[in-house]
Amino acid sequence: MIENIPGLSARRGAFKLLSSVLWQHRPLDMALDRALHGLEGPDRALARAIASHTLRWMVDFDMAIDGCTRKPLPHDARARLVLRMALAQLWVLKTPAHAVVSTALPLVEAGPRRLVHGVLGRLIREEHVLPAVPLLPEPYATRWQETYGIDMAESIARATVMEAPLDIVFRSNEDEARWAPELGGERLAPGMVRLMEWQGVEELPGYGEGAWWVQDVAAQLPARLVNAKPGERVADLCAAPGGKTLQLAAAGASVTAVDVSEARLRRVTENLERTGLAAETVARDARKWKAPEPLDAIVLDAPCSATGTLRRHPDVLHLKGARNLKPLLELQAELIDHALKLLRPGGRMVYAVCSLEPEEGERQIEALLERNKDVALDPIAPEETGGIEVLHSPEGWLRTLPGMLADKGGLDGFFMARLVRQAP
Template identity: 50%
Template sequence: MTPRGPDPLGTASRRAALRLLDAVLRRGESLEAALPGATRAIPGGPDRGLAHAIAAEALRRVPDLDALIDSATQHRLPDDAKARFALRIALVQVLALGTPPHAAIATVLPLVDGGPRKLVHGVFGTLMRRDATLPEVPALPPLVAERWGAAWGEAMVEAAARAIAAPPPLDLTLADGDAVAPEGGTLLPGHVRLHGAGHVPDLRGYADGGWWVQDIAASLPARLLGEGAGTVLDLCAAPGGKTCQLAAAGWQVTAVDQSQSRLARLRDNLKRNALDAEVVRADVLEWQPAAQADAVLIDAPCSATGIFRRHPDVLHRVRPAVIAELAEVQQRILARAADWVKPGGALVYATCSLERAEGEERAEAFLANDARFVPESVAMPFGETERGWLRTLPGMLADAGGCDGFFVAKFRRGL
């Protein structure tokens, strides 16, 4: 066998993209968690960014890419076959990212050896000769479409498919009206929306502080608490958007999270924006505050299916068992944190999830189990309300760029 020459320039990024897809689709890891290990051998930032972009775009399009692959093979490739992974990477580059076909296949073939190499080359060539295209609206993974359709209806599933077609706009939350910030659209007071914003640290006013990145839906939980009226516990607080909101609104904030790396980001956000909060590294299921607070905000750990536009990996790695496990954790946190609210105080529970088990069902169960609290009606310019709590879904604000999926409930403790 004649030895092959050195890999074409750019192969390292494709090899890293393959590792990322394998981590998400085969091992169930998150894309962000897998990124450092998958790109360790790549020295340059742009090449790492390319690997992430290829993997993320492929994850947006897995069902459609697989349909193309299956249309050009006599026998269906196993879901975890390396040839299928390589073809996903080659095809998504050409059909979604604008890479020339010769560059896409040249940098993918080194990822496979032996017979699969010939197979990959043949299937790719067949699809290029057919002028294969991807649909304008991606198909959601069948299990996700079925689950969301049962919960929210087919219109929501169609809206979610349209929402994942492209990365979402960038939302900024302003500390106050005097903050130096980029010019953009405004959907709520203290909000700026940017389309095609580019690198965040290069944006106007970043070094000055006064604003932070936060999807408009993620800004709703802290907005429900209004202007500072005493002490507030911000539980599961990192990376700190809600902490900054509360501090900017005048609350005396204690921010609690157990992740060291995420707390580092929280502290950076506070420092850059010249805001104050007590930061505690702890597991809220083990930690105990020194005293009750006037308000408690729980941004509970969840499946994060509501942020699928930015993190398409959740569509492939989150299964019903994971949702059920996280829902049980949320119920325990709610029950524990309820004791930390002063009589007459407010408790806000939020998740960035599109699963009823991590929203409506948890709020109902909490009220059934703790007679000290009653639901408090909330009102926002967008979002659906049920029993006074708030739900944002794909399709809302669609003409303005959409929003993440969130559930938010506010409860008031009796005197």
């Protein structure tokens, strides 16, 4: 029986997962539960690994596949997706060839099995070796070379196959002193350590005591840069999953976390309860939320294309939504304009997006300053980043790119700018 082929169920799960991402344009994390329903333990882990490596190396896989066929397969052909998955197993996971072939052919179903078998046979015989740096899909390959230069674009591409480390932020100096020695790792900035190797997060020392939470080093910067003081009224807009809310609460501010998703806010509440920190949570569209009184500071980590998170989310470069920026740009502008009205005169806001696209960062702030003369940039000084590598602009905003800190595991790509509402 075909269904009794060892490992086939994991491959079927990977196929469902990839078809959800590539054909239905669903984010990988959102597609996981349905696509991998019924898979447990090693099979579930294998399915996810196949899908992730397929997305990371897809342009290279497609070049190899097209070199073996007289006429290119359609990009949405079932046979092409099966071949991509097979190459992820052969060239990245180093799965034995016989296991790859025996589990690939049943996935073709009524498609061209002979063609798939022939392509796989040829590529197995050729003993292909992947390059050190994967090719980026278009339009990103060209766009990022033009924006950041060839060397930086290559470092971004290299980061797509980099395993993201675990960054831990401590609730207090006392917690850092107590738990950092037990956790080990490397101290990249004050109040945080990076672990290159770990197993279950919940089993790590200090987790049960609420002494820390997980947050990428770049994602920590917006809350650091807003410089929240004890007792200040601060809002974290678009707050989920809540790392910035925890930072602001740990600084002693009176925090309101606003997010449109009740489900995502539940995760914020759970982390507040675990860490013993206090913040109000409000499930509401941040464009419509009104603060009871003017705020001292706001952190706005706006919805965006999320291209800066490609280390953790290899699907992002293949999602339709990441390529169509117009709806996101309009949403970001609305959020910025509304948020600034919530500030007292002299109040400050850090605007951030985990995107590598200038339209969502630099151009968005330039447009804001053009249409709103009551707002000024508050330049971010190099020493404010706690020693984290960043790109500082002459205007005073900053960027992180996934290729930075490459020898230490990289970091997410972010744009950040600090703004001040001036007195009328």
